[in-house]
Amino acid sequence: MITETTPGATVIKPDVPYKPRRTWRNLFIGNPLSSADAHKQTIGKAVGLAVFASDALSSTAYATQEIMIILAAAGSAALGYVFPISLAIVTLMLIVTISYEQTIHAYPDGGGAYIVARDNLGEIPAQIAGAALLTDYTLTVAVSVSSGVAQIMSAFPHLLPYRVLIAVGLVFLVMLINLRGVKESGVTFAIPTYFFVAVMFITVLTGLVRHFTGTLGTVVNPPAPLVEGALVTVTPFLLLHAFSSGTSALTGIEAISNGITAFKEPRSRNAGITLIWMSAILATLFLAISFLVIPIGAVGSDSETVISQLARTVYNGEGAMYLAVIAGTAIILIMAANTAFADFPRLSALQANDGYLPRQMTFRGTRLVFSRGIVSLAVLASLLIVLFQASVTRLIPLYAIGVFLSFTLSQAGMAHRWWKSGHLKPEQEIKEAGSTIRYDRRWMTKLVINSLGAVVTFIVMMVFAITKFKDGAWIIILLIPTIMMAFLAIHKHYKSLADKLSLEKFTSARPYSRQRVIVLIAGVHRGSLAALAYARALSQDITAVYVSIDQNDAEKVRDKWSIYGEGVRLVILDSPYRHLIEPIMLYIEQILQQRKPGEMLTVVVPQFVPSRWWENLLHNQTALLLRFSLLFKPGLVIVEVPYQV
């Protein structure tokens, strides 16, 4: 041990070679890391794109398909709307991208929807944003992993019966990786992301070239469609419904705004450029896929994904390139889940630090990660996967409301921020928890852009909520306010606790005028006499208390006490119903009622400690039960005198 004396306190640092003991857990999640190992490394734009884009880009794997499944209800002719709807979604994407680009510059230390709402809109909107985001991250894991599994099933249909099991297994694999701690080191992320981008670009380019040269065929042996055609006619509602499903393409677009600090300086500029690149790639791939699925006659199905149909049509069968597309898509989808595993624990720690979630969420585990958040996310996402049987189509109606709610709150917060900014004098500044507001010359333009973003995303959210209400959106509409109420209740508890513990108006603890001691004995032996000896060191005012269940035993105790009790008075509580705890609690209550100010009551409990664990089964755990009962009586102190045997 190295001891270092600083004014007012002795700091004891463990010896250098001190290592926490090894456990079976370390096998899975690695050896503990010291807080000193926390490192900070920054990344450039190319790696940044790889790190943050997996969630956003992966949505190209399912967005087009979900539009098709809705439109298919009105027959194959209605599929003509797939491309126009995709164009509308890309327009929306453009607005959201520009809005977020502004946020990135305003919040160089990271400006997720929670922080922006907290700083600019207040407690309730911030907690709504928090509830929406946590729900959303959970759904990201469920949807991405389910979709990744669906890609694998497209290539290996005989695995279909095990889809739920495989999906839950993958969630726990990603959980383990995150419990070990993922170094956002770029390379691990760069390879699969750029691999996916490359194979997808090659696929859609080949597809487009073959289409325009007239050599692109149609899907051979198309899978069974999920919805049979021509059940309804094309209505505005149907189109809006299909549009809502397609907006899942926008999920993940906010990821960069959470992670600005990871970028090299000038970080806001680098992050902003990366965001624009990401959106451009996403929009291109999404539009290209939506364009190609029609000529090849792809079918929205739950046994084979549209991506799989596209790939085997473009490549004329299931060769190496087909497998590359499937593998690339499956891997990027599982990496998208990994993004949620980075964001959920970070946000829940932030909320816990603000007092809206259990404090334990702020605790970094042995591997320096927020392990409780990681485990919570894995459990919740697995639950969703089991409940919805790993079906992307059944999960989609729950998704995106949370996304668009957080978009709306974030943009509205930014709009309010520009409004405040415009009313500052050039030299003034407002310090907020997450950033500093200064006067901005272009505040009106920026206010208009973020306001437009807020309004558009709000409208999309409402459209989504209405068109998808009965498909499952109602669950989220009920869930988000419920979660928010829970956050507020937790906050109330911590606030009242802090008030009660506060040292304001505290002068000093009143010294005790009298110390009364009760020694609970179960017999007269070395254990109880050790407790008596301790009690004698505490006070002169001691009462030994014995609960009598059997009269013969009680008489023996009385006789032995007269020899060994050192003159201390003994009270025998008669317990005709053979209860142990209840008579003691009654007796203590009586004493507490008669208590005068400044009087302290101490209850001394002798406690055997057996040397082997199984020997505990041979003893009543009375001391433990007493502890739980006594804790709730105000103004008494519990002393346990262990007696190792």
Add this chain to the structure above:
Amino acid sequence: MITETTPGATVIKPDVPYKPRRTWRNLFIGNPLSSADAHKQTIGKAVGLAVFASDALSSTAYATQEIMIILAAAGSAALGYVFPISLAIVTLMLIVTISYEQTIHAYPDGGGAYIVARDNLGEIPAQIAGAALLTDYTLTVAVSVSSGVAQIMSAFPHLLPYRVLIAVGLVFLVMLINLRGVKESGVTFAIPTYFFVAVMFITVLTGLVRHFTGTLGTVVNPPAPLVEGALVTVTPFLLLHAFSSGTSALTGIEAISNGITAFKEPRSRNAGITLIWMSAILATLFLAISFLVIPIGAVGSDSETVISQLARTVYNGEGAMYLAVIAGTAIILIMAANTAFADFPRLSALQANDGYLPRQMTFRGTRLVFSRGIVSLAVLASLLIVLFQASVTRLIPLYAIGVFLSFTLSQAGMAHRWWKSGHLKPEQEIKEAGSTIRYDRRWMTKLVINSLGAVVTFIVMMVFAITKFKDGAWIIILLIPTIMMAFLAIHKHYKSLADKLSLEKFTSARPYSRQRVIVLIAGVHRGSLAALAYARALSQDITAVYVSIDQNDAEKVRDKWSIYGEGVRLVILDSPYRHLIEPIMLYIEQILQQRKPGEMLTVVVPQFVPSRWWENLLHNQTALLLRFSLLFKPGLVIVEVPYQV
């Protein structure tokens, strides 16, 4: 409260109307009973027969059938051996009855195999007897309930798929009845027992009359046999095997010797006569059934019992008398299980009192019964029923070894007792725990009878063990020694505990020369200052200890402590791996190593107590974890200062 002062102690009796609070449990098992309600009532021979005979008499329901199932393997001609084998079993019954009659007179306070073996053979044989009996009682419940359910299934075959469920349900019903406490009041028992005896006598008499007048037919639509005929030839092994199965008829014959104290005076005489009556009825019914099954062509089957086949043949169909036989048999079988529920808890409490089972088994629950024994029995028996799918034929090979082992030990113990008795002078006596040995004129005769009993039952046990070894007897042959070893291990623990707690050679506890106090703090607030105030009342030598996970927090604590810490020294333990418990334990170990004699270390732990249970989820339960870690360090005392919020 009534307070009554007796020399040396104050006895506080609760007020007369004091009643323990009502809980949902009371709905099922009734309101608590006061120890003063324990009553003692004695019964005559007629009621005594009803109370104690159900286990023995109920075995007529399956013994014959089990002989037939074994013989059936050698074809229907082999069934001619059913009656001779039954005669051999009745001879065995005679020897055992006379042996036990002697035990009853020697042990007027109750002489089960455990007590007799303990007093006359020593610790190991007594614990073997205890293990054998507890195993046996568990099997009695499993076999009787399974057989009772089989009778019900014979009348209502469509219930067959639910037999395991019904059997487990019945076990828990009998458990609930026993948790309420069965007053052995006779009438409850007399009605079904005499009903069973009456209908069975009517049935076999009618059957015999019809047989000898030539009007008895054969079974109409016999059920599918369990074993198809003529697979093997009749060998001595097969006959011994069948004999072994039939010896299950002897189970329950020892019940009266356990319960002698329940009889009116002269109790040994009354109990002895009741035993002889019981054996006579049992032998008659068993022989009559074994005689009748052959002419009617009954089949050993697991879809219809032999009793059911006999009844519907004798009564020409399934009329009222048939249903009376089924109902009577089913009820007496379930009552047989009830006998085990009286014996198992009584024996386990006796063994626990001797220190061979956890002390908790001696504790009488709110209804004055040994509730832990009752629940243990129900759980173990249900487990057996599920494992063996409520099949009597599969359970039988496990049964009877325990019975005959306890018979052997009991008779051997009695033989040894007569030997000692014969070597006493007329005026001498030997006091034993369970009875007093005096000189007996007829000691040689009695020695011969009990020795014969011991030898015969030992031979039967060996025959059983060998012939049934691979059918399941091996389980019991492994189990009984294992259980006995566990009993001895438990005894060793209690003995070493008693030695270590013993006040022999104890003069007085050494007063503490120095009292060191450590106050563990997680921050500086009213809770930790309350703990500090308490610590100041204990000693001048106080050290506050804080575990630092975050350097900023540690600095805040140090600054606040310099204001509020009242000059008490503060040690900050640096925890680079963010552990809470481990650094504290290391620090305390160091202090304990430097300790001088007479020095006492007290660890004061502040403990928040939230007002609502769910608020506990918002706090680390560090105090509780600390308690479990600190308990194992010798020579320190744990003080918890609760702080109710």
